[in-house]
Amino acid sequence: MRARAVSLHGSAGGAAFAVALLMAGATGAEAQLNAENFAKLGFNFNAPGARSAALGGAFIPLADDATAAETNPAGLTILLYPQVSFEFKGVEYTRTLAEEAGGAPGGSEFTNQVPVPSFLSATLPLGTVTLAAFRHELVNYRSDVASSGADFGGGVFLLPSTSHLEMDVYNYGAAVAVKLGRFSVGASGGLSQLDLDVDFPRYEISQYDDAFLTNRLVVGAGSAELDDDGGEGTGFFLNGGVMFRLSESFSLGAVYKRRPSFDELEWRVVDRRGEEVDDPAIAAQDTFSFKIPDAFGGGFALRPHELFTISVDALVNKYSQIAASDALVFTRSAGRQELNADDYVADDGLDIHAGAEYILFLGAAPLALRAGAAQIAASNTYYIGTDPIERQLWGTEPEDATLQFSAGVGTVLFERFQFDGAVVLGGDRREAIGSIVIFF
DSSP states (O other): OOOBOOOOOOSTTHHHHHHHHHHHOOSOOBOSSOOGGGTTOOOOOOOSSHHHHHTTTOOTTTOOSTTHHHHOGGGGGGOOSOEEEEEEEEEEEEEEEOGGGTOSTTOEEEEEEEEEEEEEEEEEEETTEEEEEEEEEEEEEEEEEEEOOEEOSTTOEESOEEEEEEEEEEEEEEEEEEEETTEEEEEEEEEEEEEEEEEEEEESSSOOOGGGEEEEEEESOSSGGGOOSTTEEEEEEEEEEEEEEEETTEEEEEEEEEOOEEEEEEOEEEOTTSOBOOOHHHHHTOEEEEEOOOEEEEEEEEEEETTEEEEEEEEEEOTHHHHHSOOOOOOSOTTSOOOOGGGEEOOOEEEEEEEEEEEEEETTEEEEEEEEEEEEOOOOOEEOSSOHHHHHHHOSSOOOOEEEEEEEEEEEETTTEEEEEEEEEETTEEEEEEEEEEEO
16 A cells, blocks of 8 residues: 655745755655665564574574574474573664765764563473474664755755664564474464654754754654654564474575564654644554565585584575555655655565584583674665655665674583573674573
């Protein structure tokens, strides 16, 4: 479904602003995904668990601990004893907005730090069947960006904005896996909870001052005075996986992940006083939906020596579903040339992960040394149409894939406690992960 764009001008300077926009185009407008803080959503679907993270995320064909409930539920059949696992991670983002994509001259850099409890699970092996229950933080994203807007030359900028965006998606689910000789099959699914907060003020000229505020898009609790639960939603997820162990030293794994879609999310536009803009066109289209992209992939794990393991996998994330969903509508003027929703696109991305683990012994205690690397595809939405303002605000090409590197260690104490730690560095994201597994 597409929504009709609306004129969202504040009172001060509105006429001059409209004239300037009329010079850039003509006729009415129709658009979707038109709040460009959604252009650079930095998805990074790293598999849960410090061990997986240290292996570069290459865990689909290995999946031999409780995090398999999310990564590849078929791997749960490897577990021999009941166990409880939990993970805590600290995430730091650095988002860079290039000058040609609306950033300040020379580009701008913004850093956000987020500590989060990210995974909790309990598993119960029952012969050839294994059951599990888990909570997984699928998405944790923060972004604070200031854009100078579109450059009209001669030091003239229009449509500057500031943007605060927080997005969290939590999966609460159960899993079951069945072992059939060397072949295992598993599935997991459950409820997904979204918490989305957006505060997106748009200004008339390049001064971030309420006196020049044109309008302000709000989803959820954008700020204290605009507190609202419109950014909360529920959906459902389903993961299916298979694993084939050709021998004790070689295994293949594959998964399909149907991630959640969140519907009837509320958005609103307010003026500089924090009051909703009274426009029938806005009232007629005050909700949107947002799709977390589905994924599929597979890989292999090789153990050439009982103390040495190599794992490689690849995962395709269907980022095109972001641009195809009925998402936010936010145009600056009805005086613009017609915009086409199909001109806002995102490309499906291929993530490639590889890692290795070597186990040595310190006395009777094993110590696992791990390292890995991954190539992470861009998840940005960009504009392929001809409107000159949209081309500057959204960018016209997909971003480059990024490389990330990881390392970590793990050990087992008293035969009941497994401790794992990892660090992940690369691109605009840095993580420190710690996890504990308790065996019963």
